[in-house]
Amino acid sequence: MTDDASVAAALARIEADGGLDVLVNNAGIALRTGDGGAEALDGPSVLAVFDTNAAGIVRVTEAALPLLRRSANPVVVNVSSALGSFWAVHEPSRPASRFPSIVYGSSKAAVSMITVQSSRAVPDVKFNAVEPGITATELGGAGAENHPGRPAAESAEVVARLATIGPDGPTGTFQEDAGELGW
Ligand SMILES: NC(=O)c1ccc[n+]([C@@H]2O[C@H](COP(=O)([O-])OP(=O)(O)OC[C@H]3O[C@@H](n4cnc5c(N)ncnc54)[C@H](OP(=O)(O)O)[C@@H]3O)[C@@H](O)[C@H]2O)c1
Secondary structure, three states, X not given: OOOHHHHHHHHHHHHHOOOOOEEEEOOOOOOEXXXXXXXXXXXXXXXXXXXXXXXXXXXXXXXXXXXXXXXXXXXXXXXXXXXXXXXXXXXXXXXHHHOOOHHHHHHHHHHHHHXXXXXXXXXXXXXXXXXXXXXXXXXXXXXXXXXXXXXXXXXXXXXXXXXXXXOOOOOOEEEEOOEEOOO
């Protein structure tokens, strides 16, 4: 996500392997001070989070577009987060309203806008953002056993749903298990 040469090499290999119909921009990071500590707010940490979570999506998607455009039904899914939803962080019933996240949350708000703007700038490709749900993963670096949430296989279902939309599927939307999520 953060290395142009690595992205180019990956796409060259995908092209040689037959092409690309679906791009899922799943990689993302949250940086903490120490094991499970507070969110890291120093400049280099902020740049690293935005480089991976936001710039990385633009970098990879731009590099992938020539291949995607050769597909009959090109689809991009950007894995975002309710922590990047202005609606969810203002909605008391949502966990995102009770979990401060200055850097990670704002990087995911950027993912949402990248998704909307991409859907308008590139109408021949469908772009949707997904909130996968709170999931027990390595996010934040403290280990899956310390991260709350459901198994990754359950959270992957909504990603798979948006990755497999047909030619009449949505574009420029933000989705979770139950359907569309407020921006
Ligand atoms: N867990 C949650 O509760 C939750 C909730 C909402 C949204 N999300 C989002 O879900 C997505 C997946 O995260 P996760 O929870 O599965 O966390 P994770 O277990 O930490 O996995 C993150 C993945 O991103 C990859 N990655 C990180 N930096 C990268 C880079 N520069 N280039 C390429 N790959 C890179 C990692 O690869 P390596 O292992 O090789 O470093 C790893 O496979 C993220 O976008 C995250 O923000 C997670």
